[in-house]
Amino acid sequence: MNIVVCIKQVPDTETQIKIAGDGKSIATDDIKWVMNPYDEFGVEEALRIQKDKGGEVTVVGVGPKRVTESLRTALAMGADKAVLVEDDGIYGADPMAIAKILAAVVKPINPDLVFLGQRAVDDDAGLVGSALAEFLDMPNLSVVTKVELGEGTVKVLRPVEGQTLVIESSLPAIVTAQKGLNEPRYASLPGIMKAKKKPLETKTLADLGLTAAGKAEIKALTPPPSRAAGKTISGETPQELAANLARCLRDEAKVI
């Protein structure tokens, strides 16, 4: 089983996001960069399948040099090799451009399965998985919590609003990982040592004959709409507090 996991490096979710001077991007100083949490589920699932079925796990990332750290993390977890498409200015590019770049890297690897996180917790777009599937002419199975392999087929669970869909697909296929798929392992110390010697190939956009230009642009970033200061509900007893709150919700806010 030949498996690819596409990973993105994102600001740690603890990060207070600040808008940069250009008003269109975020200030990237003081950011701790980590592997997108949903991608960790993808790496873990690939490693579990590899343990069962054999084969090779390749991790692919796109971004500046710092993305190497996240690729090394995946190698330390147990992936076999990594490819970085290195470009300093690509962070924040249109996901469709990223999907095209990933397609160019993934296609020659000829995978049976490609994993991605269901969305990256920075741009929250969730577009790359299904776009990559289109560019590779593969089915996409999005936001998945269980993967079961058959003979040349895969069966997945996909939770949607109020239901869980059981979907069967031919291979090769693209799967995007949702929380619940597995419990990602931590990289062990021997794993980290081994990762340093594993192959990490660097390519440029020029090597692929592609650019970071996409079909969407950010016109402006703004802080979230500010909220008016809250009102502290008065009351001496829980009953008074509850009664006063209920009154506010009904008469002032008109939401109940």
Added chain:
Amino acid sequence: MAGVWVIAEQRDGALRKISFEAASAAKKVADAMGTDVTAVVLGSGMEAACKDLGKYGAKKVLYADDAAYATYTTDAYSQALAELIKGGSPDVVLLGASMQGKDLAGRLAAKLDTSAAVDCTALKVEDGKLVATRPIYAGKVYADVLVTGSPQIATLRPNVFDMVESGGEAAVEKVSPALGALKTKVVEVQQLAGGKVDLTEATIIVSGGRGMKEAANFSILEELADKLGGTVGASRSAVDAGWRHHTDQVGQTGKVVTPNLYIACGISGAIQHLAGMGSSKVIVAINKDPDAPIHQKADFCVVGDLFEVVPALSEEVTKLG
């Protein structure tokens, strides 16, 4: 043909609420662009239901009937819609940012060599083009996005755009886009117990955090949610402690929600949680710690013991009827 298209969404032959929200939003965009709204429905045996889209602004409905459309698959829907869109050349295509719409947007955009603005909370028209506002970093920042490809695709966050009645019945035109080989199949649909509204579509959410202390204590939140017609959510700590299923998690690594009312019980307010629920219309914090960050975000702060206040609130709600 041009114009603004809205891809309606159905389940078991009934149009979902997000379809009417999206049609209403599409009508506003179309008015600003000086054009009309066309709705597209893919389904099986539901021609009569299509007319309702007229009430919310669709002038025409394109309806494709095939057993392959009864339950959504990316495969069948993206093939059919790409063909219809290529034929009709709309300027704008709007979908709900539901599980279906989010899945479809990327595939459609790739097929049509354009891009998509996902999970939008506001739309405006500037120089004849759609500019969509969407929260990123789970709402820590908002981005105004211009899709420069054509059509401009956007998905709209549920429960944000009002349903506005503006018209009468829409003319329904049957269409039959060609379908190639399908690689995926929905083999089973498992209904989740209780038939509760999903957090992403809920108008009222009662959420619990570390302060709930144990799984069994969520019963008081269930009771309040039942009385309010709401859904129970949870913070990451509550999910990681194993008290609630991961599908209940609200926050940056869970669901980003926009209910009319969000009641946070025993939730301190980690930055990831505040991001995920910060665009709720009205926020209530019930927490005995007056310094908990959640109180900074709340419209109504109750400094008290949730184990006493929540049951008392359930009683008050019963009294209000």
